[in-house]
Amino acid sequence: MLKDITLGQYYPVDSFLHKLDPRTKLFGTMVFIISLFVVNDIRAYLIATLFLASAIWLSQVPLFYMVRGLKAIVFLLLISVSFNLFLTPGEAIFRLGFIKITREGIQISAFMGVRLIYLVVGSSIMTLTTTPNQLTDGLEKSLNFLNKVRVPVHEVAMMMSIALRFIPILVEETDKIMKAQMARGADFESGNLIQKAKNMIPLLVPLFISAFRRATDLAMAMEARCYRGGEGRTKMKPLRYGRRDGVTYLVFVLYLAAVAGVRFIG
Amino acid sequence: MGIKVEHLNYIYGQGTAFEQHALKDIDLEIKDGEFVGLIGHTGSGKSTLIQHLNGLIRGTSGAIYFNGKNIYEAGYNMQALRSHVGLVFQYPEHQLFEVDVFSDVCFGPKNQKLSKEEIESRSREALTMVGLDESYYKRSPFDLSGGQKRRVAIAGVLAMRPEVLILDEPTAGLDPKGRDEILDQIERLHKEQKMTIILVSHSMEDIARYVDRILVMNHGEKVYDDTPKEVFMHYKELEAIGLAAPQITYVVHTLKERGIPIDTNITTIEEARDEILRLLSK
Numbered sequence: 001m002l003k004d005i006t007l008g009q010y011y012p013v014d015s016f017l018h019k020l021d022p023r024t025k026l027f028g029t030m031v032f033i034i035s036l037f038v039v040n041d042i043r044a045y046l047i048a049t050l051f052l053a054s055a056i057w058l059s060q061v062p063l064f065y066m067v068r069g070l071k072a073i074v075f076l077l078l079i080s081v082s083f084n085l086f087l088t089p090g091e092a093i094f095r096l097g098f099i100k101i102t103r104e105g106i107q108i109s110a111f112m113g114v115r116l117i118y119l120v121v122g123s124s125i126m127t128l129t130t131t132p133n134q135l136t137d138g139l140e141k142s143l144n145f146l147n148k149v150r151v152p153v154h155e156v157a158m159m160m161s162i163a164l165r166f167i168p169i170l171v172e173e174t175d176k177i178m179k180a181q182m183a184r185g186a187d188f189e190s191g192n193l194i195q196k197a198k199n200m201i202p203l204l205v206p207l208f209i210s211a212f213r214r215a216t217d218l219a220m221a222m223e224a225r226c227y228r229g230g231e232g233r234t235k236m237k238p239l240r241y242g243r244r245d246g247v248t249y250l251v252f253v254l255y256l257a258a259v260a261g262v263r264f265i266g
Numbered sequence: 267m268g269i270k271v272e273h274l275n276y277i278y279g280q281g282t283a284f285e286q287h288a289l290k291d292i293d294l295e296i297k298d299g300e301f302v303g304l305i306g307h308t309g310s311g312k313s314t315l316i317q318h319l320n321g322l323i324r325g326t327s328g329a330i331y332f333n334g335k336n337i338y339e340a341g342y343n344m345q346a347l348r349s350h351v352g353l354v355f356q357y358p359e360h361q362l363f364e365v366d367v368f369s370d371v372c373f374g375p376k377n378q379k380l381s382k383e384e385i386e387s388r389s390r391e392a393l394t395m396v397g398l399d400e401s402y403y404k405r406s407p408f409d410l411s412g413g414q415k416r417r418v419a420i421a422g423v424l425a426m427r428p429e430v431l432i433l434d435e436p437t438a439g440l441d442p443k444g445r446d447e448i449l450d451q452i453e454r455l456h457k458e459q460k461m462t463i464i465l466v467s468h469s470m471e472d473i474a475r476y477v478d479r480i481l482v483m484n485h486g487e488k489v490y491d492d493t494p495k496e497v498f499m500h501y502k503e504l505e506a507i508g509l510a511a512p513q514i515t516y517v518v519h520t521l522k523e524r525g526i527p528i529d530t531n532i533t534t535i536e537e538a539r540d541e542i543l544r545l546l547s548k
Contacts, residue, residue, distance in 0.1 A: 179322050
């Protein structure tokens, strides 16, 4: 019952994008997002579309998974498109009472819609091809410079990966305790809100206790292996750029140059 | 009447990439008052099977009859079934939650909507059965030792007065003394209360010593269903599926191979002792 929950949306296949260093993908996603805000011209949109389409093709993730992320922003998309459509002043091409649609309005709202969709699809490509752990690894390494201003980058990254690791464990534990209490006649479904909240006590108390027990066990195990934070710590699998990362960075730079070229040179 | 399982199948995650046939066409019958042992390698489907018996998991196909009634029939009272078929999970002490031992044991009977007096008398009775006296009643369950916690948890199920008691590895992680205490109490329940017991265990010694009948599971299928002596005769086949016979069975087989005319039909140390004494006195 609870086991159906999936975390993140990593899609396990072995593609070019999956094999890229997470830092490359983070940087690439950032470049793509920035480019979307620079773009204001149909030619530049074509370049962005080409870029996005080739990324989707390279990822070997079914398109359905990318589009699924859009469901969350349907409402936002509708609002921003219709506001731009109806409220942009300019040359009117359609009029009904006080409602008028302008040529500029159509153009801006179309660009706005495409921009939002690309934004979501672009960032889902990253989360679909990178495991949460790789992502924290990549973030940790990219943000390492913040250490200089006393931000505990390693500690925050470590906490993030532990939290991610614990979610499936706790889900399984919840399932187990729930069944054990149901075997003793507990009822988690019927009753009003207050009754339901009260019925959760036999589930939540053991769950908290077990979470704390696991946390102290883990802390003990880490200390037993002399964990003392990130300073001077090496990794078993350090992130290392390969040739494909170099090529990808080059593509990013060329892409950014092309988009900027269209905007500023014409 | 007991429990009867017919052609039970359970497929986990049907229609997804994670589809797994966890139980394959299980047929079995457990009669009232039996003491049955259930063994199998990790992942063989033991835990899945026992969760079907009190309706926590619903089979994909097949039927389960409890006292002659099909539990999958529309309108069957699952809540009532769960109080007739008590299930003690692995590490049951992890499900304790109340402020004191007595209230935790009361949780089950309280869900059965009994009167306050009845709840208390059943809980007292259950705690006495597991050997915990009144001095424990007001203590926090979290301050007890591992073995005591487990006994409180078992009492929590016994307080519902089940007709069938299923225990999933009740002795895992206990020291030898705690293990013997728990198993002896379970045996007493079987002998004195005539309770039907299904014991899941990894210890062949425990199984051989207590149960009348063994069910062996492998990859979701029932492979043996017989008395301990018959099942442990197949110790070579058991090894092939990651199980074993009690150590004493290996000893008598080795003695036999060395030319000593010992009866190899032996599963407990006591039997072996008597047999060896018999041979020596000849």
